[in-house]
Amino acid sequence: MRHRRLTILAAAIVAASLGTAGCSSSGGAATNANGTVIVTFWQQKFEDYQQKWFKENVDKFNASQTKVKVNYLVVPADTWAQKLKAAQAAGTQPDVATTNYGGIGSGVASGQFAALDGLMPPAAFTDVKDNVKSFVTIKDKHYAYPMLVEPSTVLYYRTDLAKAAGLDPTNPPKTWDDLVTWATKLTAGKVKGMTIASVAADLGWSSWGLQYNACGRLPLSTDWSKAQATDPCYTKLFTLYQTLFQKGLMPTTPKVGYADASPYGQGEVAMMADGSWAIGQLKTSFPAMIAKTAVAPFPSIDGDPSRTTATLGGWSLTVDSKSKAKQQAADFISYLLAGDPATMAGFFKLSGFSKFTVRTSVDQALSTDKDATSDPFMKIVADKIVPNGKAEPSYPFDVSLAFGTAIESAMKGKADVATAQQSANTAIDRVIQQQHLAGTNAGS
Numbered sequence: 001m002r003h004r005r006l007t008i009l010a011a012a013i014v015a016a017s018l019g020t021a022g023c024s025s026s027g028g029a030a031t032n033a034n035g036t037v038i039v040t041f042w043q044q045k046f047e048d049y050q051q052k053w054f055k056e057n058v059d060k061f062n063a064s065q066t067k068v069k070v071n072y073l074v075v076p077a078d079t080w081a082q083k084l085k086a087a088q089a090a091g092t093q094p095d096v097a098t099t100n101y102g103g104i105g106s107g108v109a110s111g112q113f114a115a116l117d118g119l120m121p122p123a124a125f126t127d128v129k130d131n132v133k134s135f136v137t138i139k140d141k142h143y144a145y146p147m148l149v150e151p152s153t154v155l156y157y158r159t160d161l162a163k164a165a166g167l168d169p170t171n172p173p174k175t176w177d178d179l180v181t182w183a184t185k186l187t188a189g190k191v192k193g194m195t196i197a198s199v200a201a202d203l204g205w206s207s208w209g210l211q212y213n214a215c216g217r218l219p220l221s222t223d224w225s226k227a228q229a230t231d232p233c234y235t236k237l238f239t240l241y242q243t244l245f246q247k248g249l250m251p252t253t254p255k256v257g258y259a260d261a262s263p264y265g266q267g268e269v270a271m272m273a274d275g276s277w278a279i280g281q282l283k284t285s286f287p288a289m290i291a292k293t294a295v296a297p298f299p300s301i302d303g304d305p306s307r308t309t310a311t312l313g314g315w316s317l318t319v320d321s322k323s324k325a326k327q328q329a330a331d332f333i334s335y336l337l338a339g340d341p342a343t344m345a346g347f348f349k350l351s352g353f354s355k356f357t358v359r360t361s362v363d364q365a366l367s368t369d370k371d372a373t374s375d376p377f378m379k380i381v382a383d384k385i386v387p388n389g390k391a392e393p394s395y396p397f398d399v400s401l402a403f404g405t406a407i408e409s410a411m412k413g414k415a416d417v418a419t420a421q422q423s424a425n426t427a428i429d430r431v432i433q434q435q436h437l438a439g440t441n442a443g444s
Helices: 008-020 048-063 077-090 101-109 122-126 130-136 159-164 176-186 200-206 208-215 232-246 277-285 287-292 326-337 341-350 360-366 370-374 378-388 397-411 417-434
Strands: 037-044 068-075 096-100 154-158 271-274 293-297 311-313 315-319
Touching: 037 048, 037 077, 037 326, 048 068, 048 326, 048 341, 068 077, 068 326, 096 101, 096 326, 101 130, 101 311, 101 315, 130 311, 154 159, 154 176, 154 277, 159 176, 176 232, 176 271, 200 397, 208 232, 208 311, 232 397, 232 417, 271 277, 277 287, 287 293, 293 378, 315 326, 341 360, 341 370, 397 417
Parallel strands: 037 068, 037 096
Antiparallel strands: 096 315, 154 271, 154 293
16 A cells, blocks of 8 residues: 555564564453453554544444454554554553564564464455465464455556557557557657656565566575575566666656656656556546556566566454454454455445455455446456465565665666676675574465
């Protein structure tokens, strides 16, 4: 989501704090004078409509219960890590909490989360899409229930400008070479052909999907014991960014970061690489641009549409391993995220279809919804991007920052591609050594 992307470094710190707090003592859930079990639920603050949706559905759950009550607390993102860590130290941590996918592995490794198998019905996980199941599964056990996914990389393009440039707007670029051709033809006057990340912090995470596209994996070994950033398969990825920047096909002094769709919305660029959350920003802030915009999967290195071009960020709900109300907490998650498909379908409608379902049954519910079926973007993202997406990496963001720093240096001519790749390799190996990462990948 756009909110989280703008604070990606803070999110990495949050995940780390979750992972180091698993050995804290626990107070568990309380029981009131009427014998009602109190389940505490902490939600990290997102867009306003999300707080409204959570509050309404917590209230509905509470109204449906006689012996369980959920106490709901919204915690600002900038205080989340500190507040949660303090609660864990005091043994007052929440029974249920929002957890991003990247934080699940470290949380499981430190004993932070309870396995949901046996607490939730097996059918709840059968309903989850195959490529998303792995996001919440460690060694064949489910430690979270997914809520949504947001592809990190979608190609947005101006159909009117494409047509004026002699391009076919119904046949968007399929390969990276095609993308450069389109960007070249669409660069005219004050309008650049496209915008894409160009600073290390943004490049670090926004390129994850393209790293998978180039090499089928990320630039370190599966067991996190050594860097693999010098592999030749990454050379064309570095070259793509370098070409777009050095040929003047993109803004060289961007005013905003990758997650912000303003340059596209204001007509400064003809194409944009951005996450699915940009759909919501365009609909809200630049509605006149919607009729002129089409979306497509970001081009693949070789044109193969089945290869990953986007990682799928998003959120899940977890149950604390030291909760004394695990079953009641899991029952709440079952009701909210795994229950009536209409509940989650309503959430995606509120999002302006800028976030995407993880459940087959919710897809089916949306397939009969007029607003969903008439949306100009939803079907393409849901059918052509989400199914090929992979999880965001769970390793420390320092690894990603090292890779992003190297891409930026090649883009801006501070180093040639080979030197930049070697710099990335050296920096990642340093992170592995300093943070003792070798052998710590919970998913390996």
